[in-house]
Amino acid sequence: MRQFGLIGYPLSHSFSKKYFTEKFAAENISGCNYELYSIESIDLLPSVLKQVDGLEGMNVTIPYKESVLPFLHEQSTAVQEIGACNCIRIRNGKLTGFNTDVVGFRQSIEPLLKSQHQNALVLGTGGAAKAVVWVLKQLGINYSYVSRTKSEGVLGYDEITGELLQKYPLVINTTPLGMQPNVHAKPSLPYESVTADFLFYDLVYNPAKTAFLETAEQYGATIKNGADMLVIQAEESWQIWNS
Secondary structure (H helix, E strand, C coil), X not given: CEEXXXXXXXXXXXXXXXXXXXXXXXXXXXXXXXXXXXXXXXXXXXXXXXXXXXXEEEEECCCCCCCCHHHCCEECHHHHHHCCCCEEEEEXXXXXXXXXXXXXXXXXHHHHCCCCCCEEEEECCCHHHHHHHHHHHHCCCEEEEEECCCECCEEEHHHCCHHHHCCCCEEEECCCCCCCCCCCCCCCCCXXXXXXXXXXXXXXXXXXXXXXXXXXXXXCCEEECCHHHHHHHHHHHHHHHCC
């Protein structure tokens, strides 16, 4: 039996097992199984690798996209440059890391970009944020990080005035804020300064319309959640595992 799975903690929000189980059934892919491996520490990864026979591939989610790097034997160029991995191919005991966030994000946001989207606010500074920034650089879009913890080159939420926000008509949330079950939470922004020129993108997909997206939409913004990005990522992972 070919085994695949997802590591992260917690995994109550994951769609991966359902997606791949349905994919295997719909496409008559036999001899394959996908499981969730909720591990409280990335140091438990070796025990998962040892215990699961036939493990050929894994997805990696919050909070391990960066801390998994020391366990990899090889890294794709994207992983090396971004410093984050969310897909692992396992062959003969060797772990090769890839980043499918970049593929999923680019393919899902590119059709929505318009001429005014030259400057972006990236909410969060974790592994997903780094993948988003990598794509923004490829697209020639300027960006600024925003975080609850201010540091050099990173804006604090208290610095985002209405006037400043209008200089960044592309706003991307890479944090889990607003995810089930905390559906009423949203990044602290001056939403009243949002106009129809704005594009708000949320990597969260559950709920389908987060408070972040819903509020922006009320002021006329175009909105997009992370559902399509997830499907693209999943299919890219499958290609990697079978390449």
